[in-house]
Each structure stands twice: as C-alpha cells, then as structure tokens.
Amino acid sequence: MMQAREVDILTSLDAHAAINPHGLAHTWREHDLTWGEFAARSLRLAGWLDAHVEPGAPVVVFGHKHPDLLVCFVAAMRSGRAYIPLDSSLPAQRVTSILEAAAATHILAPEDASLLPHTGAVVLAGDDLRVLMDQDSTAPRALTPVEPSAAQYTICTSGSTGTPKGVQISRDSVNRFASWITSVAARYVEPDAGITVINQAPFSFDLSVMDVMYSWATGARLFSVDRDHIVRLRDLFEALRSSQATVWVSTPSFADLCLADPDFSSSLMPDVRLFLFCGETLQRATAVALRERFPLASVINTYGPTESTVAVTEVDVDDAVLAAFPVLPVGAPKPGTTLLILDPDGSPVPDGDKGEIVIAGDTVSLGYYRRPDLTDKAFGQVDVAGVPTWAYWTGDAGVLSEGQLHFHGRLDFQVKLHGYRIEIEDIEAQLRALPAVQQAVVVPRYDPTTPTTVTSLHAVVHLSEPPTGSTLATTVQLKRELRALIPDYMVPKTMSFVSEIPMTANGKADRAAVAATLA
Numbered sequence: 001m002m003q004a005r006e007v008d009i010l011t012s013l014d015a016h017a018a019i020n021p022h023g024l025a026h027t028w029r030e031h032d033l034t035w036g037e038f039a040a041r042s043l044r045l046a047g048w049l050d051a052h053v054e055p056g057a058p059v060v061v062f063g064h065k066h067p068d069l070l071v072c073f074v075a076a077m078r079s080g081r082a083y084i085p086l087d088s089s090l091p092a093q094r095v096t097s098i099l100e101a102a103a104a105t106h107i108l109a110p111e112d113a114s115l116l117p118h119t120g121a122v123v124l125a126g127d128d129l130r131v132l133m134d135q136d137s138t139a140p141r142a143l144t145p146v147e148p149s150a151a152q153y154t155i156c157t158s159g160s161t162g163t164p165k166g167v168q169i170s171r172d173s174v175n176r177f178a179s180w181i182t183s184v185a186a187r188y189v190e191p192d193a194g195i196t197v198i199n200q201a202p203f204s205f206d207l208s209v210m211d212v213m214y215s216w217a218t219g220a221r222l223f224s225v226d227r228d229h230i231v232r233l234r235d236l237f238e239a240l241r242s243s244q245a246t247v248w249v250s251t252p253s254f255a256d257l258c259l260a261d262p263d264f265s266s267s268l269m270p271d272v273r274l275f276l277f278c279g280e281t282l283q284r285a286t287a288v289a290l291r292e293r294f295p296l297a298s299v300i301n302t303y304g305p306t307e308s309t310v311a312v313t314e315v316d317v318d319d320a321v322l323a324a325f326p327v328l329p330v331g332a333p334k335p336g337t338t339l340l341i342l343d344p345d346g347s348p349v350p351d352g353d354k355g356e357i358v359i360a361g362d363t364v365s366l367g368y369y370r371r372p373d374l375t376d377k378a379f380g381q382v383d384v385a386g387v388p389t390w391a392y393w394t395g396d397a398g399v400l401s402e403g404q405l406h407f408h409g410r411l412d413f414q415v416k417l418h419g420y421r422i423e424i425e426d427i428e429a430q431l432r433a434l435p436a437v438q439q440a441v442v443v444p445r446y447d448p449t450t451p452t453t454v455t456s457l458h459a460v461v462h463l464s465e466p467p468t469g470s471t472l473a474t475t476v477q478l479k480r481e482l483r484a485l486i487p488d489y490m491v492p493k494t495m496s497f498v499s500e501i502p503m504t505a506n507g508k509a510d511r512a513a514v515a516a517t518l519a
C-alpha cells in the first residue's frame with residue numbers, strides 16, 4: 001500500500017497563510033475566516049495563553065460552529081496546550097460534568113458564553129476574546145507548540161457511569177491520520193485551494209476531525225452546517241447549494257436525512273466527487289442511492305472509534321464491493337494500523353471468525369484523561385510481528401476476512417443512534433438519579449433489515465411510587481427531566497412502566513429478560 005506523505009498540521013496551516021492569505025479557510029453562515037486571519041489571530045491568542053495559562057494545562061473551547069472556535073483550537077496547539085472542544089448544544093448538567101472531568105482553568109467561548117454554567121474557571125468570551133485575537137496586546141513570545149507525543153486534543157465521549165470520559169489524541173496521531181485521509185481523498189480529488197469540504201459533525205465529535213484535518217492539511221475550505229440547518233431542510237439545502245462542495249464528510253444518518261428529499265442530488269451539489277463516512281453502519285441502500293444521485297462521486301466507508309483518531313480502515317463502495325458484499329464491509333486498515341480479532345481469552349481467531357476488534361498502531365489514543373483506571377481496562381500493549389505495540393480494545397465485534405474488516409455490532413452496552421455514541425448505562429444512571437425512578441433498564445430497538453443499526457431507545461422503568469397520571473403524562477415528565485441532564489439524542493423515545501425489573505442471579509438488572517418482554 002502506498003505510504004502517505006507525512007503532513008504536519010501546523011506547518012501546513014502556516015504554508016496556506018503564506019501562499020493563500022486571502023483564501024477562505026472556513027465558512028459558517030455569514031462568517032468567513034481567511035487563512036491569513038486564521039494564522040495571525042491564532043498566533044496572537046497563543047501568546048496570551050502562553051502568558052496566562054499554566055504550561056501543559058488543557059483549554060476548553062465552548063461553542064458550536066463559529067470560525068473563532070478553530071482559531072482557539074490552533075491557538076491552544078501553538079501555545080503547547082491541548083484543546084477540549086465542548087459543544088454548546090449540550091444541556092448545562094452535561095457541560096458541567098465535562099468541565100469537572102476536564103478540570104480546566106480556562107474556557108474560551110467565542111459564541112454565547114451565557115450558556116456556560118458557573119465554575120471556578122476563567123471564561124474568555126465575546127469582545128474580550130476578540131481583542132486578544134485581533135490586537136497585538138501581548139508582547140510577542142517564542143512559542144513552543146504541543147510536543148509530537150503530547151495530546152493535541154481531548155474529545156469527551158459518553159461514559160458508562162454517567163460521567164463523560166476524555167479521549168486524548170497526540171499531535172503525532174493527528175498528523176498521521178491527516179496524512180492518511182488526505183492520501184485516500186487524493187485518489188478522487190486533486191487537493192488544491194479551490195476545494196470545499198462539508199463539515200456536519202459538531203467539533204466536539206471526532207468525526208469532525210476528518211473534515212477539519214483534511215482542510216488544514218490541504219488548504220481546502222471548510223464549510224460548516226449547524227444544528228439549526230439540520231432541523232430546517234430547506235435552509236440546509238440552500239447552504240449546500242451555495243457551498244460548491246467537492247468533498248462530503250458526515251455520518252451515514254445525516255446522508256439518509258438528506259436523501260429523504262429527492263432534491264438531494266448532483267443538481268444541488270454538482271461538484272461533489274467524494275463522500276466520506278464514518279461512525280456507524282453505512283447501509284447498502286444509502287451507498288446505492290448516493291451513487292445513483294451523484295454519478296460522478298465515490299462513496300467511501302471508514303471505521304474507527306474516537307480512541308484511534310477517527311478512522312483506521314477504508315473501503316471504496318464501488319460496483320465490485322456492492323456485488324461482492326450484501327452487507328458492506330468497513331474496509332482494510334490504513335498503513336501503521338494492525339487489526340487483531342481476539343477471542344474472549346485474548347487469542348487471535350482464524351481468518352473469517354468473529355471476535356473483538358483490537359486496534360494496534362500509530363494513531364491509538366494516549367488513554368483517557370486523568371482516568372488511568374479506565375485506560376488500563378481498554379488499552380495495553382499487544383505483540384505485532386514481535387514488536388510491542390500500543391492497542392485499544394474496541395468492544396466492537398468483527399470479522400477480518402481476506403483483508404476486509406466486517407463490523408458485527410457491540411459486545412457491551414455502547415450503541416450508535418443516528419451517529420451519536422451512547423453508553424446505555426449512562427442513560428440508566430441518569431434515569432435512576434431522578435427521584436421518581438426506582439430502577440430502569442434501557443433497551444435498544446434494532447432495524448430488522450440491518451441488525452447492527454439501532455433505530456431508537458426504549459426505557460423500562462420501575463417508579464418509586466405508583467404513577468399518579470397516565471403512562472403518557474409520566475413519560476413526558478420523565479423525558480423533560482432527562483433533557484435537563486443529558487443531550488436530546490440520549491433521551492429514550494419510548495418508555496414503559498413495570499412494578500418490578502427482573503434480576504440476574506448476581507443481583508443485576510436482567511437486560512436479556514427485560515428485552516425479551518419487549519420482543
């Protein structure tokens with residue numbers, strides 16, 4: 001396999017600023033950022049961070065899609081500090097628990113800081129922040145950027161105990177991932193400054209690292225759509241039409257949402273040549289529809305968890321793949337990654353047999369931020385051709401057959417719903433914390449045609465007191481209370497109420513028995 005050209009993201013950014021200072025680096029609604037502004041503003045803010053934030057301490061960046069969020073990320077990197085993206089659409093309780101887990105002393109909030117819960121951290125927002133980016137208020141300093149082996153960013157994911165966990169990704173890993181994804185895309189699209197790449201995922205989800213790093217590595221313009229676009233399809237399509245996008249990065253669910261409208265076709269986006277997917281099962285029907293509606297575009301499926309820097313496998317879903325596989329594979333590993341399929345005893349299974357997917361290689365996370373206990377459980381060294389190699393136990397079931405990885409669902413209680421990663425136990429912990437709830441079990445509902453695709457979540461609840469209102473009224477009330485604690489996408493769609501939750505012999509809620517009552 002061809003070795004990717006090694007990219008260094010910071011060097012690339014500075015090169016775009018030098019060569020194409022007036023070219024656009026990012027567009028979000030009416031906000032544009034040029035490469036020249038990007039470099040200059042991030043340098044000034046980096047000088048301030050260097051002078052005011054403890055060396056090595058991470059910086060939280062709070063907001064949704066404003067270009068200044070990107071300026072903050074790069075400022076942190078330039079000053080030798082990791083950034084922790086935190087999406088402003090999360091409920092206050094969730095934001096608080098992420099801020100607690102991050103223990104950050106400084107929060108940069110280029111958008112609406114009023115949504116931030118009060119913590120002891122210093123919040124730099126609005127005009128105060130813009131002054132630091134725009135004016136040479138700090139004496140120029142010799143900056144030492146993030147070390148190659150240190151964390152460039154930490155992304156927080158749902159944790160099974162109800163507390164989010166921070167996945168730390170090193171600068172080296174980001175550079176290797178960027179080199180690889182750029183080389184994959186170059187098979188279809190000549191990288192140059194005329195290219196636009198669509199950004200759908202919030203910056204706090206690792207899927208966004210695919211489009212952001214593609215942009216930063218190649219000089220393509222990043223074009224963001226936001227959560228309001230997604231609820232108003234007409235606005236979304238207007239934005240997409242104006243984007244002149246060449247490369248598309250999203251979850252398959254987002255493409256399905258767009259495909260539901262017949263206008264989503266090459267007439268809307270004539271320049272698209274490449275769809276890149278990751279994060280959940282890419283259904284065959286989605287790939288087929290995209291190839292019909294965008295005859296000039298290729299569809300690439302990629303696979304990987306946040307813990308291995310976005311994605312580590314890829315496959316072009318072309319005619320040959322569609323003919324060979326009724327259920328789409330997730331592809332072959334990138335250079336620098338070795339996939340192991342292990343049985344419950346930790347021994348490799350024969351080719352074609354099912355086991356746990358373990359990812360070893362050069363883009364595996366440093367571990368969970370300040371959680372050595374969780375890191376020890378999921379990470380460790382494995383032997384790859386006689387070399388001890390850092391690896392992540394994914395909890396995904398998979399089959400490796402003739403070089404292609406096939407995803408077979410989860411071995412634990414983590415699910416993907418509409419592209420969002422959710423720990424079922426996280427929702428249960430929040431439900432049980434409600435005064436009205438004695439015990440609760442959350443059961444995923446699956447698509448009958450694609451059994452790895454979750455379509456909704458159902459909660460089976462044992463109330464502390466017999467309900468006073470109807471089932472509907474109780475459901476509405478519990479969902480309202482949950483929405484204050486966890487993101488909307490985690491709130492179960494339906495609920496049923498029982499007088500007792502069956503228990504296993506060792507005293508745990510018996511999920512299998514609960515699920516059987518719903519079948």
Ligand code: AMP
Nearest residue numbers: 278279280281302303304305306407421
């Ligand atoms: P996240 O950390 O949010 O990227 O979620 C990672 C998980 O999403 C993986 O461990 C898989 O369970 C699932 N996943 C990622 N990519 C794919 C894919 N192409 N097909 C099916 N599931 C996927």
